[in-house]
Amino acid sequence: MKELKLSAVNAPLQGELEVPGDKSISHRSVIFGALAHGVTTVSHFLDGEDCMRTVDIFRAMGVSIDKEGSQLKIVGKGRQALTEPTAPLYFGNSGTTARLMLGILAGLPFFTTVYGDASLTKRPMNRVVDPLCQMGAHIDGRKDGNYLPLAINGDTLSGIHYHLPVKSAQVKSAVLLAGLYANGETTVVETSLTRNHTETMLQAFGADIEIEGKEITVKGNQTLSANDVYVPGDISSAAFFLAAAAIVQGSSIRLLHVGLNETRTGIIDVLKAMGANVIVEEVHSKGGELLGNIRIAQSPLIGTTIEGEMIPRLIDEIPIIALLATQAVGTTVIKDAEELRVKETDRILAVTEVLTRLGADVEATDDGLIVHGKTPLTGNEVASYHDHRIAMMASVASLITNGEVIIDDISPVATSYPNFYKDLDHLIK
Ligand SMILES: O=C(O)C1=C[C@@H](OP(=O)(O)O)[C@@H](O)[C@H](O)C1
Ligand SMILES: C=C(OP(=O)(O)O)C(=O)O
Numbered sequence: 001m002k003e004l005k006l007s008a009v010n011a012p013l014q015g016e017l018e019v020p021g022d023k024s025i026s027h028r029s030v031i032f033g034a035l036a037h038g039v040t041t042v043s044h045f046l047d048g049e050d051c052m053r054t055v056d057i058f059r060a061m062g063v064s065i066d067k068e069g070s071q072l073k074i075v076g077k078g079r080q081a082l083t084e085p086t087a088p089l090y091f092g093n094s095g096t097t098a099r100l101m102l103g104i105l106a107g108l109p110f111f112t113t114v115y116g117d118a119s120l121t122k123r124p125m126n127r128v129v130d131p132l133c134q135m136g137a138h139i140d141g142r143k144d145g146n147y148l149p150l151a152i153n154g155d156t157l158s159g160i161h162y163h164l165p166v167k168s169a170q171v172k173s174a175v176l177l178a179g180l181y182a183n184g185e186t187t188v189v190e191t192s193l194t195r196n197h198t199e200t201m202l203q204a205f206g207a208d209i210e211i212e213g214k215e216i217t218v219k220g221n222q223t224l225s226a227n228d229v230y231v232p233g234d235i236s237s238a239a240f241f242l243a244a245a246a247i248v249q250g251s252s253i254r255l256l257h258v259g260l261n262e263t264r265t266g267i268i269d270v271l272k273a274m275g276a277n278v279i280v281e282e283v284h285s286k287g288g289e290l291l292g293n294i295r296i297a298q299s300p301l302i303g304t305t306i307e308g309e310m311i312p313r314l315i316d317e318i319p320i321i322a323l324l325a326t327q328a329v330g331t332t333v334i335k336d337a338e339e340l341r342v343k344e345t346d347r348i349l350a351v352t353e354v355l356t357r358l359g360a361d362v363e364a365t366d367d368g369l370i371v372h373g374k375t376p377l378t379g380n381e382v383a384s385y386h387d388h389r390i391a392m393m394a395s396v397a398s399l400i401t402n403g404e405v406i407i408d409d410i411s412p413v414a415t416s417y418p419n420f421y422k423d424l425d426h427l428i429k
Contacts, residue, residue, distance in 0.1 A: 002411040004421075006398035007379075012250035012298070013427040019238045021046040021070060021231035022259045023416050024169070024197050025289065027054045027096050029229040030065070031104070031177070032205045033074030034058040034082075038226025042072040044257075045231055049415045050094035057101060060085040076226055079181060084110035088149070091116040093344060093386075093415050096170055098148065099128045100198075103174030106137035107181045108154040115149035119344050119386055125150065127166050128174040135160050135178055135186075159184030159220055167312045167339060169194035169263075172216070180207065182220040190214040194312040195263040200288040201229070232259030232291035236389075237417050239267045239317045241427060244396045245296045246276045247327045252297035253427055260290040266306075266314030268294070270321055273304040274328050303330030303373060311336045316343075318369075319393040322351045325371035326360040327400070334368035344412070345385035354382045354394050358401060379403025388412040392420055399428075 026046040031054065033040030045051065047070055055065050055072075062083035064075040089105075089112055091098040098120060105112050115121070126146040129139050135157040141150035159182045162175055172188050176198055179186025191214070199216055202209045205224040210217045238258045245251040260268075260283055271278045277299040283292035303325060306314070314321065318337055325332035340347040352364040357380045361372040379401045384391035391410045398405035413420050 001409045004395070004407045004410045006395060006405045006407070008401055009399055009428050011428050012248055013241065013245045013253050014251065014429040015427055016254045016256055017241065017423055017427055018256045019233040019241070019258060019423070020048070020417060020419065022234040023048065023050060023236065024096065024195055025201070025231045025259065026051040027100065028197050028201045029231060030054045030058060030072070030074065031100060032201050032224060033072070033076055033226065033229070034063040034065070035079045035104070036076040036205055036224035036226045037078045038076055040074040040076055040226040040229065042074065042229045042231065043070065045070045045072050046234065046416070048418055049092060050097065053090060053092040053094045053097045054101070057089050057097065060087070060089060078223065082108060085112055088113040088115055091120055091148070093117050093119055093412065095120060095123055098125065099170035099174045100177060102128050102132060102139070102150070102152070103177035105152045105154060106132045106135070106139060107157045107178055110154050112152045112154070113149060114152065121148045123342055127168060127171045131160060131162050131171070131175050132178055135182055137178070157182040159186040161187045163189045164191065167192045167194055169198070169312070173198040176202070176216060176218055179218045179220060180222050184220050185217055186220065187215060187217040192309050192312050193263055195261065197261065197289070204288050230286050232286070232289055233257050234416070235259050235264050235267060236316045238294065239320050240392045240396050240420070241424070242267065242271060242278070242294065242296050243320045243324050244399055244424070246271060246298060246301065246324060248399050249298055253295070255294045257291050258294050260292050263313055266310050267317045267321065269310070270304060270306055270314060271296070274301040274324065275299060276301060301328035303328045303332040303371070305333045307335045315339055316389060319347055319351050319389045320396065322355060322362065322369055322371055323393050323397050326355060326362070326373050326375055326377065328373045330373065332371045332373065335365065336367055338367040344387040345390065347387065347390065350385040350387060350390045351393070354390060357382050358397055358405065377401045379405050381406045381408070383408045384410060384412060386412050388415045388417065392417065395421070395424070
């Protein structure tokens with residue numbers, strides 16, 4: 001536990017910042033580098049706890065991964081060179097590691113046991129275990145394999161045609177990763193488009209993959225070739241500074257080299273809909289991913305409605321969007337976001353509790369939030385719910401509260417953004 005007391009700084013955010021590498025792309029760079037043949041280099045890798053869980057897992061299966069700061073060198077010898085780990089594999093707090101690795105481990109010719117921290121142990125795994133078992137996987141665990149720890153008896157899998165019952169890129173990716181080494185073809189059909197970094201990186205590593213709208217097909221028994229990956233800045237991390245600059249009087253900042261993949265830029269669309277002064281510039285493509293700079297300055301905000309296909313494009317940004325909504329005139333309604341209930345914590349509950357304690361007018365619904373603004377915020381003691389995004393949202397809130405915000409535990413911030421407080425200090429002038 002690491003408590004933090006924050007007082008309003010009464011100073012604007014100004015200047016430039018390059019946020020750390022994208023978490024989703026960092027995970028995938030390790031996975032594909034380790035499965036491929038040849039040496040993969042990764043630059044601007046996110047040096048956060050979650051991504052290190054993925055690195056450690058492949059090291060435990062015999063893959064050489066050298067890391068110097070945010071630079072990785074992965075010596076891939078192909079999937080068949082992976083060796084049986086002699087100890088249980090630890091997923092830590094990382095849902096992405098858990099779901100994507102299950103898709104790989106299910107088809108490997110050996111036995112593995114896997115576990116996670118207290119939060120991950122409560123998150124549902126049947127969303128990946130069910131389709132993998134339909135492909136022929138043998139996975140056992142509590143509640144029919146819904147909860148970690150799990151035991152996996154790897155076996156040859158068969159392709160599947162699968163309609164995703166949840167809006168989840170992790171489930172989509174797990175099935176595609178299993179399909180890559182299964183017999184026959186695997187097709188995944190989405191109802192709402194979720195982040196597509198797996199598909200993009202599969203193409204960059206030379207995989208045979210067909211994408212038709214929301215339908216993705218991979219051939220089985222494939223071989224991947226090494227690639228050099230540059231990881232764009234994480235828009236989900238940038239979102240905290242975008243929100244801070246939008247609400248702190250006199251702020252004006254520029255965030256550099258931020259990932260702008262369309263499946264992730266919902267936060268920018270919402271900022272625009274709320275009337276924020278936000279400009280995206282110097283957009284270009286690297287390794288199949290879009291990136292560019294984002295400029296934002298403080299301005300008055302108005303409430304908006306966020307729902308449907310927009311939700312997967314900003315799912316991790318909803319806690320910070322809720323804070324923005326407290327400073328917007330009118331009502332902000334967020335619906336179709338029931339997935340928030342199964343993140344690191346129940347984020348509908350956590351956001352409602354934290355913001356209410358700070359004086360906001362927030363109502364939890366089954367699948368989202370209703371925020372009435374604009375309300376002044378006051379200091380109070382709040383919990384982070386062991387969730388990095390709740391801790392960072394409460395920290396940004398403290399910039400505008402009248403009085404101190406005391407967060408019970410900010411240690412989870414290290415899962416996605418170890419230098420968050422240093423970078424926030426850098427922007428506060
Ligand atoms: O695939 C990924 O990298 C992720 C997908 C999302 O989860 P779901 O697939 O559960 O929606 C997101 O919340 C998570 O932070 C990262
Ligand atoms: C939900 C998140 O991550 P994961 O599912 O990988 O734990 C997140 O980073 O907000």
